[in-house]
Amino acid sequence: MQKSLNIDPGKCTGCLQCEMACSYEHTGTFNPSRSYIKVFTFHHEGRFAPYTCTQCDEAWCMRACPVDAISVDMATGAKVVSDDKCVGCKVCTIACPFGTINYSQATGKVVKCDLCGGDPQCAAACPTDAITYVDADWTGYDRMLASAAKSLPSAEATAG
Amino acid sequence: MSWTRKILRVDLSKGSCKSEPLNMEWAKLYLGQRGLASKYLSEEVDPKCDALGPDNKMIMATGPLTGTMASTGGRYSVITKGPLTGAIACSNSGGFFGAELKYAGWDMIIFEGKSDKPVYLLVQDDKAELRSAEHLWGKTAWATDDSIHATHQDPQMRVACIGRTAENGCLYAAIMNDRHRAAGRSGVGTVMASKNLKAVAVRGTQGIGNVDDAEAFASATNDGKAVLAENAVTGQGLPAYGTQVLMNVINGVGGLPARNMRDVGFEGAEHISAEAMAEPRKSDGKPNLTTNGACFGCTIACGRISTVDPTHFSVKDKPQYQGSSGGLEYEAAWSLGADTGIDDLDAITYVNFLCNEDGMDPISYGATVAAAMEMFEDGVITTKETGGIELRFGDAKAFVALTEQFVSGGAFSADLGMGSKRLTEKYGKPDLSMTVKGQEFPAYDPRGIQGIGLNYATSNRGACHLRGYTIASEVLGIPVKTELNDTDGKAELVKAFQDATALVDSAGLCIFTTFAWGMDNIAPQIDAACEGDWSVENCLETGERIWNMERLFNEAAGFTADDDKLPKRLLEEAIKHGPTKGQVSRLGEMLPKYYEARGWTADGKIPDETRQRLSL
Structure with a gap:
């Protein structure tokens, strides 16, 4: 479920x-x-x-990411950012129609809800x-x- | 630990901002916020100084739980020598400013000296600087808040500032934060104005990550939240009705003063009550109450967000006052309503907006107007003084016009800004001032409810319900019911409430939690967050220590047992009708017992052995 x-x-x-x-x-x-x-x-x-983040099924952020840093947590359905892969380009923040994926100056990566x-x-x-x-x-x-x-x-x- | 262990010291005369370490030895004795800042004030300021001179200091202080997940952990206090009373002043505020200050990395800010020109303090994490506020001087608190947000383009910035009444010298001016929360009483805003400090703008991104025992803290704070949720007052009454739940209750038991305390019992109470605020009105089908709103971290959410009826005479042609803003709390509804004899809910909601917009304490303002109304009806004051306004009890139009005139510094504003003690003295009627140590009473009559009168008389900041809220026991039965008109046991009751409150006010928590929480709920939260021993016993002793320290400040400022008194009206003029008919305050029966319970001498002095017992 x-x-x-x-x-x-x-x-x-x-x-x-x-x-x-x-x-x-x-x-x-x-x-x-x-x-x-x-x-x-x-x-x-x-x-x-x-x-x-509402965890869109067909997530704009995930599609926009050029380095495949955003993946689906199969247990929860959450779209999760991998800090190892994220290069901080912020394209996902432009792609998301709701503005719920954001850049963090503290880490140099994007951050979002992972449930x-x-x-x-x-x-x-x-x-x-x-x-x-x-x-x-x-x-x-x-x-x-x-x-x-x-x-x-x-x-x-x-x-x- | 939960303290940031850092103080920001701002010398307004020199224009400097410096960081210094928090005195941790003092923190172990005085915890934080009210207690710890009062210790700094006692050590650094001559209690005899002019409250509005450069030698007075003003401290904005958070508690160790401010900014944590403890329910209501968002409070801060302003500690200074108060200009209304000449006593130590400590005004507590919620909203979001306190937590932001903590997140910027500061336990407190000490302001000293006086700036040549208007300035505001900008704090962005570790960086602090004074900036010119010449463009802000003369603006309301709301306009100042808007302007600072527009300048810095940071929606998360939190602003505490003064309005025009403080600049005009009103002795009960407040410091407003987050638009409608206030460090309201005793004129702390007037001290801020005297230093040419218009605002403090804070942005903090560092967070709090040093809780002493994180696991125990999560457990203690979750337990505390469950207790608040399950309690009838904090879980249901306050979120639904706010403090205004009290209007009909206090009126019903015969404890609601009216018309400058000439009467007890207000026939219009139900029209200005929580129930009335929830009633849809004819014009737009909406109730006065839009929603309840929380201060930072608060799981009670008693705050009122209200609108004035857009067709009401007070706001009809003023669209800027037709949106939602901070609505009536019980004390303001009483002072602006029952005490002035006005039962027009929209009029007093609008006047409350003006109190927030221009930063004055609605309790002292309403009560001072009430004293002026009584003098007007007695013919002592005429339209010559009031700028043409017929200042009669119950006249909402006159009150609205008077308030608009007052906030902009028009006729009669210098008189009203003195507070009722100085005002009634000026016109030769000092017995009409309903004050203790120069500060106006809140909304409970000491003739109807005995214990609260003793608390008023002995309060270190002048008449105030928030120093020792015995109403909880005397009316609501929390933690145990005591009889309204009994004086037996009230000395001990008042002492217990005063000491516990001093501790809560030093932790970063809201006193309203104590409708549900005892010290056995509070101490574990502090103990988990802070290093050192914060057992129930130590917390209570800390509260007692703080109370006595404040008393010592006042003693050094020149206060004596002679100042622990109530106006003649409350001791001699019996209540004329209702359930408490015939009663007067029997302060004289309680005061000696109170001194004894506190371990003071018969003339209210703190002897050496009590000082030693409390490490003072």
């Missing part, structure tokens, strides 16, 4: 526990500036949006379930359910 990160921005409070967990897993430091997941704050709208080998620490750290790790076939089902619930006669009583 393949699993996928499922992000619900409406539940995010902008606490950055995910950024600390991610950076701690990958660098051994609490350091949001080196996190592979980013939470954006839209102050005037009062919204927070966690953003990271922590199947135990994503961002999801584990999220206090509000804004980030969950679910069966890949079930992404979006919670919103489908919420939408379906609106058709119930008692919708007014339960919505919002």
Whole structure:
């Protein structure tokens, strides 16, 4: 079974526990500036949006890489950067339509979410379930359910 | 270790920025943030100095858990001699600035001297420099934040700055960070302005990788988060309703002061409560509350993000105030609402925005306006002084106009900026000032709730609920219920809350965790993060040491037991109706017991044996 990160921005409070967990897993430091997941704050709208790689099946970054530094982790489906092969050319950062693979000055390589080998620490750290790790076939089902619930006669009583 | 072990010392007179090692001997006795910075202040500043002169220093300090995964571990404090009180001031703020400072590699910044011209401090990891802020002087805190971000093109930069009220000499000006979080009380922003320091902009990319025992830390912090999530207050009440959950509760028990504490119980409380904030309004179908938002690392997320009704008179023609921003917390809703007798939720949300935008403490501001309103109704102040405004209790339009006039330095702003003690003295009505040591009360009436009155009277920074929040016990039953009108045991209760709070404020954590956490949840997190012994016993003793050190600073500044008192109104004018009808504060019954519990003399002095016991 393949699993996928499922992000619900409406539940995010902008606490950055995910950024600390991610950076701690990958660098051994609490350091949001080196996190592979980013939470954006839209102050005037009062919204927070966690953003990271969705692990496209046909990944633009992987296709664009001239040195085959990005490969599929067969256990998790994550697209993983090999630091041994990456030359830091950044072509993948141009190819990715979502901007979720990024260059790191600290290492001279590109960095991206690798799903922590199947135990994503961002999801584990999220206090509000804004980030969950679910069966890949079930992404979006919670919103489908919420939408379906609106058709119930008692919708007014339960919505919002 | 979790300390970066580095201090940035900024001499504003010379324009120099220097790195120096943190005094680790002191860190073992005072932990960090409030405690450790107060130790530096006590050692380096003459307590008798002019708070707004170049001899005063201002310290921005993080705690060892600031910037770690400990829940709420994002706090920093500003420690200085306060201009409102003349006592030691320590104002704590959340948001994201504190963690960023730590990630840049600094435990604290000590500002000393005074710059000739307006400057701001730019900190990018190890690099620190002072830059001209002449283009920023005269700007609001929000405009300053925007301008610095535009200059440096770094969206991750965090800014703490002052607004116009600090520049205008308002004695309760705050330091704002991340737009709507504040080191709010005692006028720490006024000290910053006195040094010609407009802003501190920080960007840190170094992270924290030196936690003493990483495995124990992960375990202790995860345990702590689980406790917060399962607790009714921190897991449900605060995220859903914020601190505003208290408005109807405190009013219900007979502890909500109103109209400059002339009354207890506010008939309009429900209109300015958390429940009202969640109610969709007619104009656009949206509630006042947009969402809850967290400070750095906080798994509670009590912060309110709100909008004002776009059709409301206060913002109708002002699109810049129609978006979301920091909404009403309980204390501000009380001071701007109940204490002024105003039950217009949109008006006070807008005034709260202005407090954030121009950086003033909404508690002191609202309470000072309330004192002015009482004097206006008594005929002591007239429209001649107020710039034509009929300053009556309950008049939202007058309050909005007054606040707009105040932030831009218009008529009556010099008077209001003094705070209620100086204002009422100026007009010959000192008994109308609802203050201790010159600082205005927050939102709990000491006649209705006895323990909090003792805490106010003995608070080292003047009247303040955040020095010892006995409301937790007296109203909410945390950790055990004590009766509102009992004085027995309140001395010990106040001491226990004050000491524990001093420790939490020195760790980098938020005091709101203590609705769920006891010291047995907190100490293991500190102990895992820091070298040395941070057992429950040592943490409590450290808290007591910090409290006594602050008291010694105040003693040297000239404060005596005579300053541990409440206004006459609270001791003599009984509550007129409601569940606490007939009550006054019985401070006199509690104060001697408090001194005894603290190991002080009958006249509130700290004797040698207590100093020695606490290594002071």
